[in-house]
Each structure stands twice: as C-alpha cells, then as structure tokens.
Amino acid sequence: MQAIELSLPGVLLFRPTPHHDDRGFFTRTFDSAVAEEHGLAPRSFVQDSQSRSRRGTLRGMHGRLGRGEAKLVRCARGAVLDVLVDARPGSPTFGRSLAVRLDDVDLVHLFVPPGLLHGFQALTDWADVCYRIDREHDPAEDVAVRYDDPDLGIEWPLPVSVISERDRRADPWVSLVRRLRTTGSRTDRAPSLHS
Incomplete structure (x- = not known):
C-alpha cells in the first residue's frame, strides 16, 4: 500500500x-504500519460507518467544530466524486477545495484530517462509501456549508438529484468563516469532517 500526499496539508491518498485472478481480486483495505509511517495513529479510529447513495445524490459539505474529526474514506461499491474544503483557520490553503474520485476499481482511500469540510456525489447507479472515524459523533458540533456556494466554486459533475433538507438549507461559506473568526483560530475550534 502506497501513501500519497495531496495538495491540502495533512490529506493523504492510500x-x-x-491482486487480480480469475475469481476477482483481493486487496488490503487498511495497513496500520503504513498509516503510522505517515504520522497517523490508526488505533485511534473508533467507528466504522457506511452510506449508500444513488446516482446524482449529494452529501455535504459537512464539518465538525470542537476537536474535529479525522476520517479514512473509501468507495466500496460504484464511484463518487469526493470533495474537501480546507476550513482550518490559519492554514495556507484555507478555503481551497480538493476533489478526488473514489471508486471500486482503483480502491484508493482518502485520509482527511480534522478541520476540513467533506462531501461527495454518487456517480454510478449506486455507491457505497465507507468511513473509518476517530471520534464518536456529537451532533452539537455539526456544521454544514452549502454545496453550491459560489465562494467555494465546487464543480459537481452531475445535476444534484437527491439532497437532504439539511444540506439544501445549509449556511453559506461566509457564515462559517465569521463563526471561525469569533471562536478564534485554535486548532481545536476548527471544523473537521463529518458526513
């Protein structure tokens, strides 16, 4: 398993x-030794979750206040466009986004450190996304930013066919920026992943 650093600090692609043969394939989906070589504490993951979405469904953009939340994300079935936005105050890439295709062919995993917004759109008839999370969910820390906010300029590949009411009514990016400024720029106050 190879780990590749991406353009947002701390984001890794595994x-x-x-190994393919007549039966199909076999692959390692996680390797704690590789994770530790890249500064992660793999034993800190406490929860595995899975979502299933139909083509065009969009989930995001979600984050967490407080200590944040780190995730290891992969697409076990189908394909998604996974999008991150750096929401860490003081980060040199604050406000920048990164898009990565996750699918059941390349089998890559995306490690997202605390402080990033996360969302994805299903590109295939059905897509299953698996999350390995380092904290238990606390709804009081949830934040959401509009998936179509013009300040973020995220280009989703398909028309949005299904979206939750929460995501449809999410606040604009500028509201989160104001909120971050009022809480200070401490790392433990930055939002992080939660989808």
Whole structure:
C-alpha cells in the first residue's frame, strides 16, 4: 500500500495493490504500519460507518467544530466524486477545495484530517462509501456549508438529484468563516469532517 500526499496539508491518498485472478481480486483495505509511517495513529479510529447513495445524490459539505474529526474514506461499491474544503483557520490553503474520485476499481482511500469540510456525489447507479472515524459523533458540533456556494466554486459533475433538507438549507461559506473568526483560530475550534 502506497501513501500519497495531496495538495491540502495533512490529506493523504492510500493506494492499495489489489491482486487480480480469475475469481476477482483481493486487496488490503487498511495497513496500520503504513498509516503510522505517515504520522497517523490508526488505533485511534473508533467507528466504522457506511452510506449508500444513488446516482446524482449529494452529501455535504459537512464539518465538525470542537476537536474535529479525522476520517479514512473509501468507495466500496460504484464511484463518487469526493470533495474537501480546507476550513482550518490559519492554514495556507484555507478555503481551497480538493476533489478526488473514489471508486471500486482503483480502491484508493482518502485520509482527511480534522478541520476540513467533506462531501461527495454518487456517480454510478449506486455507491457505497465507507468511513473509518476517530471520534464518536456529537451532533452539537455539526456544521454544514452549502454545496453550491459560489465562494467555494465546487464543480459537481452531475445535476444534484437527491439532497437532504439539511444540506439544501445549509449556511453559506461566509457564515462559517465569521463563526471561525469569533471562536478564534485554535486548532481545536476548527471544523473537521463529518458526513
């Protein structure tokens, strides 16, 4: 398994090496030794979750206040466009986004550190996304930013066919920026992943 650093600080792409034969394939989906080599504490993950979405469904953009939340995300079935936005005050890439295709062919995993907003859109008839999370969910820390906010300029590949009411009514990016400024720029106050 190979780990690749991406353009947002702390974001890693884990590329497994599947072994194919007449039966299909076998691959390692997680390797704690590789994670530790790149500064992660793999034993800190406390929860695995899975979502299933139909084509065009959009989930996001979600984050967490407080200590934040780190995630290891992969698409076990189908394909999604996974999008991150750096919401860490003081980060040199604050406000920038990064999009990565996750699918059941390349089998890559995306590690997202605390402080980033996270969302994805299903590109195939059905897509299953698996999350390995380092904290238990606390709804009081949830934040959401509009998926179509013009200040973020995220280009989603498909028309949005399904979206939750919460995501449809999410606040604009500028509201989160104001909120971050009033709470200070301490790392433990920055939002992080939660989808």
